[in-house]
Amino acid sequence: MKLENNTVLITGGSSGIGLELAKVLVAKNNKVLICGRNLEKLTQAKAQIPEIEFFQCDISKPDESEKLAKWVKDTYPACNNLINNAAIVNKIDFFDDKKSIELAEIEYETNLLAPIRLIKLLYPTLKTHNSSVIINITTGLIYAPRVIYPFYNSSKSALHSFTQTLRIRLKNEKTEVFEVMFPAVDTPWHQGKPPKIAISTQSAVSEMIKGLEKGKPEIRVRGAKILYKVSRLAPGFALKKINSLE
Ligand SMILES: NC(=O)c1ccc[n+]([C@@H]2O[C@H](COP(=O)([O-])OP(=O)(O)OC[C@H]3O[C@@H](n4cnc5c(N)ncnc54)[C@H](OP(=O)(O)O)[C@@H]3O)[C@@H](O)[C@H]2O)c1
Secondary structure, three states, X not given: OOOOOOEEEEEOOOOHXXXXXXXXXXXXXXXXXXXXXXXXXXXXXXXXXXXXXXXXXXXXXXXXXXXXXXXXXXXXXXXXXXXXXOOOOOOOOOOOOOOHHHHHHHHHHHHHHXXXXXXXXXXXXXXXXXXXXXXXXXXXXXXXXXXXXXXXXXXXXXXXXXXHHHXXXXXXXXXXEEEEEEOOEOOHHHOOOOOOOOEOHHHHHHXXXXXXXXXXXXXXXXHHHXXXXXXXXXXXXXXXXXXXXX
């Protein structure tokens, strides 16, 4: 994949992995567009990286994803890369949490349906360019799910499956499809308590960029690669091990 001189929409580029990615891509002479729900986080991101542009929206709401896509199409028709990075996680007990179904709906809307919707809305713009790319961000947990994240694992597993079929559907077209599976990364996602095994955003993004440069369609970063291999060799052990982590 060519990593310079693109126009890239990163959903959720106002913190964590998305923000680091925005920094790295701006340094490589790309025009970077980000979005998020919280205006203060978006303004802070712009203060850190003045070259970026932002759009405030909640992609879990279909009409707001439509407004985001319209903004991109009307204002940045050069957009040739879409990175579906924004996501949420709810750490809950499925039966004890009174709001579990409500939380499931928001989590599936954000992590699964919004990326699918944005791909459908933006593909007509992406495909007008000589080279274009769709990158979906998932997790090593697609290979061995954790009981504490009942909807996160399954929303990302479904996105993984959708990404595989999207790649086959587009195999004769100019748009390339990538998926990046991250391990635990030290970002605001962990609300100040990252697991001991978490890697830095810099390492995570640097490995993602290396994988993209090599043109690997599925980029499994560090722990995600180990979990992938262990889950193939000993699925029961992988499931037990991942669920014994703090
Ligand atoms: N951190 C990890 O350990 C880890 C591990 C594996 C995979 N990942 C994946 O990496 C990606 C980025 O995670 P991160 O750790 O960087 O998380 P993060 O720091 O919490 O960033 C999430 C970003 O998404 C935005 N966002 C969330 N919900 C949104 C919505 N409904 N509409 C628009 N924007 C929304 C957030 O902004 P607002 O809050 O302002 O909306 C923020 O900019 C996610 O796909 C996650 O699944 C993370």
